[in-house]
Amino acid sequence: MDIRKQFIQKKEELKGRFENAIALGNRLNEKYHEVLSIHQINENLQALQKNWESERFEIVVVGEFSTGKSTFINALLQREILPSKVTPTTATVNFIRHLNELSNHTGEPVAKVVFKDGKEIEIPYLELPDYVTEMSSKVNVSNQIHHVDLYVDSPYLENGVVLVDTPGLQALNPEHEKITKTQIKKSNASILLFNMEQPGKLTEIKFLRDLSDSIDRIFFVANRLDGVPADQVQEVKDQLEKALRENNYQQIEESRAVIYPLSALQALKARDQDVITKHWQDINPVTLLQESKFLLFEERLEQYLFDGEKTNDFLQVPFTAIDQFYSQLIAEFEQYQKNLENSEDLEELKRMHKLAKDEAELRKMQLKKEIIRLKNLFNDTIRANEKQFNEDFDRLVDMTKTAINGIVTIEELEDQVNDEMEIFNTGYQALFDSKIYDLSEELNRTMRKELNEFDVKVEASHQASGIHLQVEMKKAVGKSYEEILQEVTKQFEEKEQDLKGERAVLEKKIQLETELRYKREEKAMVEREFQEDIRFQEMLIQSTPQMIEKHGVIKKRRFFFDKEGFIQENNEKYDQLIAQKRELAKQKKAVAAQKLNEEKDLQLSLAGVSTAYSSHEEIREERRDMREQKNMAIMQRLNEQLNNSDQQLNLEKRKVIRQLEMLLNTTKREYREFLRELDALKLAEQKIEEHIKKQDGLLEDVVKRATQLSEQMANSQEARQNLAKEIEEIRHRIEEEKILLMTAMI
Ligand SMILES: Nc1nc2c(ncn2[C@@H]2O[C@H](COP(=O)(O)OP(=O)(O)OP(=O)(O)O)[C@@H](O)[C@H]2O)c(=O)[nH]1
Ligand SMILES: [Mg+2]
Missing domain, CATH: 3.40.50.300 (P-loop containing nucleotide triphosphate hydrolases)
Incomplete structure (x- = not known):
């Protein structure tokens, strides 16, 4: 706070100086208002003082x-x-x-809210959050409120x-x-x-x-x-x-x-x-x-x-103002003297000299600022141009990428990438040219506002180099349906063959089984007949006479008398029959034995025939399964092929886009480098330099004029000695004041 205290002291002191000067002016005005127009000078100083005091x-x-x-x-x-x-x-x-800025207050902080529509309200400090924060539930602060003035009692805000x-x-x-x-x-x-x-x-x-x-x-x-x-x-x-x-x-x-x-x-x-x-x-x-x-x-x-510098300027204001005030007073009196004595216009010279000196200082300061401002302006224009270029360029790139992404087959990709690149290159060249043209226009438009003679032409000294994509694509070897069918069929051939073999075996087996069955039946029949015969024989052999008679193998004879009786006599026929039957039985036994052998043979061959299948149905089912598998295999192969080509397309697209992006980065840089190396820009910079030099020249002129004036002033020194006594005294007094002021200033 020490610095601030010192400042306050200085300000108070300067206020005193203002008041002294104004008091002097008032006294002189009272005495000379009939011949001199001191009143206006006085008022000007008062206004200046007021303004100075209310500096924030x-x-x-x-x-x-x-x-x-x-x-x-x-x-x-x-x-x-x-x-x-x-x-x-x-x-x-x-x-x-x-808080002191308010004419009446209670000592409590107060806030004045100024709305965008011009309305103003005073609110108690406690309600402040409702008017200044995002969280307010009362008003839409950022949309409705223009600003808030908050008055508080804080030492920091004094002065x-x-x-x-x-x-x-x-x-x-x-x-x-x-x-x-x-x-x-x-x-x-x-x-x-x-x-x-x-x-x-x-x-x-x-x-x-x-x-x-x-x-x-x-x-x-x-x-x-x-x-x-x-x-x-x-x-x-x-x-x-x-x-x-x-x-x-x-x-x-x-x-x-x-x-x-x-x-x-x-x-x-x-x-x-x-x-x-x-x-x-x-x-x-x-x-x-x-x-x-x-x-x-x-x-x-x-x-x-x-x-700081600015404060020193501020503290300088009263000195300059009072100094000027005194000078004006002196000038008034000197004018008066001149009128009286018709002497040389020394003071005018002096004044002009001072003006010229001040002007030189001011120009120096302005020039420094202007240089920075011009350079910033210049750079802003180039940067804006580059930004615009980049945006347009990105749009162009996006369009190309979208086009590439929209391609659906690999052949199309191969065909169209170069086509797209050609479109891109033409667009890029056009963009390059138009942005350079824009830059030229924009530079001239903005800079000419500042520098009349500014006129540069920005020309692309070289062609945009263009982008060339080398697209090489490995085509997936796609197979036709027939080829796939053939391959899959081949794959299943062995199995199919196996199944055919099995089928033949099964058929053989079935045939053998049938034969065996027949054989068994034949054998059974022969055996049955044989048994029948045997039984018949036995029956015959053991039969009672009634039976024998019944079968007629025994002759029945009636004996004499009435008595009934039988005479047994050998029946030839019967014997023959028996013999025949025996023979037959023998044969049948032989046949049965043969059948048995045949059956055994059949059984043997049947045992040699082996297959996993027990019926045609089973084989058919197996074949159905196999066909299904085959169809599935074909489908899978077709799908794989489809996926592969899809994947390859995407892969190629990505490759192309990656390649493109790598090239594009270089391209953006190319424009940037181009901008940096542009001769015209150097020329433009040169123009700014020239402008600065010219200003410097003007500055020199002003300084020269000031020197000349000071020489003239020296020449007029003599005339000055003839000034009237009274005026001399007053002037002296003012001069004295001025000297005091100067010493204080140092
Ligand atoms: N640790 C730490 N926190 C701080 C410091 N300064 C502020 N904060 C905290 O940071 C948060 C935001 O502080 P504010 O003063 O509201 O920040 P602001 O910049 O005014 O925020 P807006 O008004 O929202 O733009 C509060 O929680 C503060 O307490 C600091 O120096 N150190
Ligand atoms: Mg804040």
Whole structure:
């Protein structure tokens, strides 16, 4: 705060000077208002003073959401004034001002909400979260609210300091982005807050793109130091600084590409013990504040705000203004003198000399800024062109890929890849040419606005090299249905043959079995007959006379008398019959024996015939199974072939696309390199250099004029000695004041 105290002291002192000068002006006006127009000069100085006193020191804090912007501001205020949460919180732009800016207040913080439709309402501090955060259930904060002015009683905000809290960059809606950027352009200092725990992302640097004019007033702070292990802090800091130096969006002077690592939360906790944090409950606040490294940056900021270049300019304003005021007074009096004495226009010369000197200084400053701005503008144009090229190129590539992916057969692929490449190459050449033409147009359009004589023609000095894909495809040897049928048939041939053999065997077996059956029947029949005969014989042999008679083998004779009796006599026929029967029986026995032999033979041959099948049905079933298998085999082969060709097509497509992608990467690079080496661009840069030189020339002219004037002034010294006494005295007095002013200034 020492720096700020010194500043306040200086400001008070300068205020006194203003008042003295105005008092002098008023006195002179009273005395000379009839002959001189001092009144107007006086009023001008008063207006200037008022303006000067109401100067604000605005500090804007920006960054991605949750980087700790609100916490950082709270740490500066030493109190948890703004809501802060783990989730995206701040949804509107908040100006935090000193309560004293309100003409009547009760000492309690007050917030004024300004809606986009112009409506304004005053709300109690406790309702603040409902108007500034994403979580509000009352209003759609980011859509309805333009900004919020929050008035609090904080020493940090004294002397015109205003803090501006903004929503996370990602969440910025166009209107808030506009306010934020305007504010940055107007502000004395801006702070771009990074998250030290995520040093890789750095999307926020993009935001600097159109802030060329303010880049010198932006500080880069990396928050959440507490989350980075001590031995990695330097590394992360280096990494962030390198990213700043080498960023593609905005040229940053090397001495300004500095990162301040700190922990806003530790600082806040150290300064406001009511804040609840997960850690650090027992750490001594002094130690915690030291650990947070917050003071380091805070002091740097204080120094910048209250002892920096801009502040020095600010503190210079009264000197210059009063000096000018005195000069104007003197001029008035000298004019008066001149009128009186008709003397040389010395003061006019002096004034012109001073003007010329001032102009030279101003031009020098402007020139420095302009160089950076022009270069940025120039680079932006080229980058935009490259971006556009890349986008269009990607579209072209996508179209080609889609075409290749849409191909359905390998023959078509082979045929069409080169065709597609030809279409692609033509498109690419056209794109190349048209982008180069655009670049020429765009450069001339943007740069000519700045430099009248800017006129370059960008020409492609070479043809786009085009892309040639060598597509070689191994065709899968596809087989026809007949070939497959033949192969599969062959595969099943042996089995089929086997089955045929089995069938023949089975037939033989069945035949033998039938024969055997017949044989058995014949044998049985013969045996039955034989048995019959045997029985008959036995029957005959054992038969009773009645039986014998019955069968007529015995003759019946009636004896004499009436007595009935029988005479047995041998019946020839009977004997013959017996003999015949015996013979027959013998034969039959022989036949039966033969049949038995035949049966045995048959049985023997049957035993030699062996097959796994017991019926035709079984064989048929087996054959049906085999056919099914065969059909399945054919189907499988056909399917395999189909899959193979599908797979091959996809494989080839992938190969082609991979090849294409490899080539395309080179192609994009080609355009980039082409841009870098473009003669016309060098020419354009040369134009900028020329422009700068010309400006330098103008500057020299101005300096020369100033020198000449000062010589003329010296020549007019003599005339000056004839000035009237009274005027001389007054002038003297004013001069004295001026001298005092000058000494104070040093
Ligand atoms: N560990 C740690 N946490 C911090 C630090 N600074 C802020 N936080 C925490 O990070 C979260 C987000 O902090 P905020 O201050 O709301 O961040 P913000 O940038 O304002 O967020 P938005 O308003 O949403 O864009 C809160 O939980 C804070 O407590 C810090 O230095 N260290
Ligand atoms: Mg916030």
